[in-house]
Amino acid sequence: MIQVQHLTKTYEDLRRGRFRAVDQVSFTVRPGEIFGLLGANGAGKTTVLRILSTVLRPTSGIATIDGYDVAHEPAEVRRRIGFVSNNTAIYDRMTAWEMVEYFGQLHGMTNDSLYQRLEKLFDQLRMNEFRDVPGGKMSTGMRQKVSIARALVHDPPVLIFDEATLGLDVLVARNLLAVIRELREAGKCLIFSTHIMSEVERLCDRIAIMHKGRILDSGTLDELTGRHQETDFEELFFSLLSSHEDATHTIDAKEMEVAR
């Protein structure tokens, strides 16, 4: 289970000075649920997910994974999460099998349990035909499966997908979404960030719409469409963003870069 309460992260840069990239964000994700974080580039999704995966420390607020605080118990948290993004490094000279094995070893898995787990994962993700293919010779689909297997090797209860379909062809992206659904059936707690509306519509049990570091609204698709009296999700998304802009500020094209 993921619990996030009033999470805030401030950054400082030359252009903006000190600003809140994540601003008082709160949500809960339960086992057997896919929670979607939808927002344009720069909305703050990656920052939230990096805090959950213990890579960044929050400025304030609390986030826990299965009751363990991400800021104060990072080792316990890392044991319980798997992280999949679109830019996971795949080593050119290691085979698919060796890479997943290596990550299992990093998690302290011992021989028997590691090899049983590897066999199971390679069957489940249909990776046996490229077990011995080195990273340098893998297709995008193969590389993505290795990234998923790496994230799953220690069988974590929580999985975090950060723009994981970015750059994938339609078929590979479709397969990834099918794997995510299977993980939900297995009772995993899943968080999935994207800027693609159709993905959250098709996949997620609950959705949070993020903009400029804040969650503008969250709920099931039915709750959101009911609350905003708008059945077209794209219309709902843009009207929600527009209503949160003050009169002097119009949303520029970059902020609108959310795909159907």
Ligand SMILES: Nc1ncnc2c1ncn2[C@@H]1O[C@H](COP(=O)(O)OP(=O)(O)OP(=O)(O)O)[C@@H](O)[C@H]1O
């Ligand atoms: N290390 C940093 N220092 C300063 N600003 C940062 C830093 N990392 C991110 N930002 C800024 O914080 C805001 C949120 O970025 P973040 O990457 O979390 O958004 P995002 O929704 O994941 O978008 P993207 O899909 O582009 O990664 C952006 O305005 C970004 O420019």
